[in-house]
Amino acid sequence: MEVRVANVRKEFERFPALHDVSLDIKSGELIALLGPSGSGKTTLLRLIAGLERPTRGKIFFGDEDASQKSIQERNVGFVFQHYALFRHMTVVDNIGFGLKVRHGPSRPPAQEIRRRASELLDLVQLSGLEKRYPAQLSGGQRQRVALARAMAIEPKVLLLDEPFGALDAQVRRELRRWLREIHDATGHTTVFVTHDQEEALELADRVVVMSQGRIEQVGTADDIYDTPNSPFVYGFIGESSALPVKIENGEIWLADRPIGLQAPHAPPGDATLYFRPHDVELLDGCSGCIAGTVAASRRVAGTRRVELEIGGERKRVEIELPVDHPAAQKSRVAFRPGRWKLFPAA
Amino acid sequence: MADPEIKSYEPYHESRSAAVTESRPAQAVLMAIAFAFLGIFLLLPLIIVFHEALAKGVGAYTQALGEPDARSAIRLTLLVAAISVPLNVVFGISAAWAIAKFEFKGKAFLTTLIDLPFSVSPVISGLVYVLLFGAQGLLGEWLKGHGIQILFAVPGIVLATVFVTFPFVARELIPLMQEQGNGDEEAALSLGANGWQTFWYVTLPNVKWGLLYGVLLCNARAMGEFGAVSVVSGHIRGLTNTMPLHVEILYNEYNAVGAFAVASLLAGLALVTLVLKTLLEMRYGAELAATRGH
Numbered sequence: 001m002e003v004r005v006a007n008v009r010k011e012f013e014r015f016p017a018l019h020d021v022s023l024d025i026k027s028g029e030l031i032a033l034l035g036p037s038g039s040g041k042t043t044l045l046r047l048i049a050g051l052e053r054p055t056r057g058k059i060f061f062g063d064e065d066a067s068q069k070s071i072q073e074r075n076v077g078f079v080f081q082h083y084a085l086f087r088h089m090t091v092v093d094n095i096g097f098g099l100k101v102r103h104g105p106s107r108p109p110a111q112e113i114r115r116r117a118s119e120l121l122d123l124v125q126l127s128g129l130e131k132r133y134p135a136q137l138s139g140g141q142r143q144r145v146a147l148a149r150a151m152a153i154e155p156k157v158l159l160l161d162e163p164f165g166a167l168d169a170q171v172r173r174e175l176r177r178w179l180r181e182i183h184d185a186t187g188h189t190t191v192f193v194t195h196d197q198e199e200a201l202e203l204a205d206r207v208v209v210m211s212q213g214r215i216e217q218v219g220t221a222d223d224i225y226d227t228p229n230s231p232f233v234y235g236f237i238g239e240s241s242a243l244p245v246k247i248e249n250g251e252i253w254l255a256d257r258p259i260g261l262q263a264p265h266a267p268p269g270d271a272t273l274y275f276r277p278h279d280v281e282l283l284d285g286c287s288g289c290i291a292g293t294v295a296a297s298r299r300v301a302g303t304r305r306v307e308l309e310i311g312g313e314r315k316r317v318e319i320e321l322p323v324d325h326p327a328a329q330k331s332r333v334a335f336r337p338g339r340w341k342l343f344p345a346a
Numbered sequence: 347m348a349d350p351e352i353k354s355y356e357p358y359h360e361s362r363s364a365a366v367t368e369s370r371p372a373q374a375v376l377m378a379i380a381f382a383f384l385g386i387f388l389l390l391p392l393i394i395v396f397h398e399a400l401a402k403g404v405g406a407y408t409q410a411l412g413e414p415d416a417r418s419a420i421r422l423t424l425l426v427a428a429i430s431v432p433l434n435v436v437f438g439i440s441a442a443w444a445i446a447k448f449e450f451k452g453k454a455f456l457t458t459l460i461d462l463p464f465s466v467s468p469v470i471s472g473l474v475y476v477l478l479f480g481a482q483g484l485l486g487e488w489l490k491g492h493g494i495q496i497l498f499a500v501p502g503i504v505l506a507t508v509f510v511t512f513p514f515v516a517r518e519l520i521p522l523m524q525e526q527g528n529g530d531e532e533a534a535l536s537l538g539a540n541g542w543q544t545f546w547y548v549t550l551p552n553v554k555w556g557l558l559y560g561v562l563l564c565n566a567r568a569m570g571e572f573g574a575v576s577v578v579s580g581h582i583r584g585l586t587n588t589m590p591l592h593v594e595i596l597y598n599e600y601n602a603v604g605a606f607a608v609a610s611l612l613a614g615l616a617l618v619t620l621v622l623k624t625l626l627e628m629r630y631g632a633e634l635a636a637t638r639g640h
Contacts, residue, residue, distance in 0.1 A: 071535050072540065076536060077536070080529055080533060084533035087530075087552070097537055098538050098539075101534075101543045102538060149533075149537065153537055
């Protein structure tokens with residue numbers, strides 16, 4: 001099922017949580033809404049689900065306008081961060097709930113409900129735990145039951161609100177891989193919210209980066225990581241370093257000298273240069289480069305992160321070097337960013 | 347991760363550090379004061395009630411309870427409780443639902459209003475109904491014209507009792523529902539349940555112990571209420587006397603055995619309530635702990 005969000009605005013008591021957001025979700029796609037808290041990602045998800053109504057704009061399921069439909073009519077599977085399992089029901093009753101509350105001929109007989117619940121329990125690899133209560137399950141198991149429960153109603157769209165947010169790192173990683181497998185096996189259109197960029201980039205077909213109620217960028221992990229289209233995305237996704245520069249005659253200048261980077265289309269004047277700390281080319285001499293004094297050097301996992309003090313303004317930037325690189329021992333390092341981008345000075 | 351892992355929710359015991367623990371003599375004194383106080387003001391009167399009731403033997407006791415006026419008082423008390431407790435259950439659940447589950451104007455006002463019966467003297471609660479329904483009251487003429495008797499009759503007693511007991515269920519449920527939030531209800535709705543199914547299958551089971559606890563306290567108060575009922579009842583023997591009112595009448599007639607026999611029933615009710623309440627607290631406490639761990 002395709003989902004189209006068209007110019008949606010949402011206000012809570014006059015406070016705008018989403019400004020004019022539009023998004024096309026393809027059928028069968030696994031898409032992540034990524035952003036810091038307060039970016040509106042959960043609000044967008046709840047709007048798609050029908051747990052909230054948009055102040056303005058429309059939401060389409062396929063060609064159908066779903067904006068005014070209730071959550072029951074939209075037939076979406078929703079998975080909550082804190083599971084929201086019914087604590088007085090067994091696992092199998094939790095999963096069968098959505099079928100049990102149906103009316104008339106669409107309601108399968110009790111035996112059929114049980115069989116479907118068992119099948120789903122198999123799918124989420126929890127067979128044998130039918131009679132358990134939620135309180136007797138670990139966090140990871142509860143979230144898998146919650147997913148099975150959401151899938152039991154054969155939803156048009158699967159929506160997950162920070163599904164792994166309450167779990168510890170090890171379990172998160174396992175469930176992430178597992179969710180990907182389930183998605184590939186069942187082919188549900190799936191939207192999940194996360195504030196964890198690693199989760200979003202690793203799991204999703206496309207990532208929607210959000211900030212302050214707006215969509216900053218939509219793209220694959222490669223698009224988002226390699227060609228961020230705003231200072232926010234640069235700063236939010238992965239590591240980034242920024243330097244205040246000047247553009248003159250299509251060349252980038254740091255303080256009073258050119259750093260050997262051409263920017264023929266950039267408007268002259270002040271700008272900010274963004275680059276990835278690991279994407280730098282180290283240089284020996286310095287005619288047209290960025291040079292700085294090593295202020296601090298830290299070992300971070302497989303690399304060495306070096307903090308450089310640049311020029312007279314003592315502006316600090318970080319670059320990453322291989323652990324055994326001789327430059328890490330020096331007191332002065334010269335480099336030039338590999339991939340970089342200019343944004344107007346803030 | 348595939349291993350089924352069972353988490354148990356042991357009640358959390360706070361360990362006491364030596365620094366904040368009083369010396370043994372100080373502890374002994376504090377405990378002695380507490381026990382002596384409870385003994386003199388609570389336990390002793392309770393023993394005296396049963397002692398006086400049985401002072402002239404079991405025969406006199408059962409006879410006092412079998413007397414027609416006493417039986418009528420017991421019947422009336424049960425009837426009043428049977429009407430006012432369900433009414434307050436409905437009211438309590440509605441109010442708690444409204445306050446805990448959604449935002450509206452006047453919410454703080456409603457919350458304060460629910461506490462009103464706790465802060466108003468029961469006599470005033472009764473007087474309000476006299477002013478409203480009495481012969482000189484606002485609706486008095488109209489009611490008289492239509493032949494409806496509220497004051498000095500069962501309807502008045504029920505109204506006064508409902509007024510006095512309405513906070514019990516609501517106050518028990520509001521914090522519980524607030525703590526549980528809307529998550530479970532949203533989940534039920536997203537699975538296609540309608541409002542009524544959500545209430546019946548999800549909300550009600552989640553608050554059942556709290557509800558039972560509130561009903562218990564509400565019932566105890568409904569049966570034991572004196573002040574408000576006294577003002578509206580008219581003290582007609584065999585007709586509008588509830589058990590507490592009957593106890594007073596018998597006592598004023600120097601019928602100690604009769605008075606204390608009926609009083610012993612009320613005291614017995616209090617003891618049963620206390621035991622049930624303790625049992626519920628044990629059960630309900632575990633439930634709450636599971637809720638938090640969930």
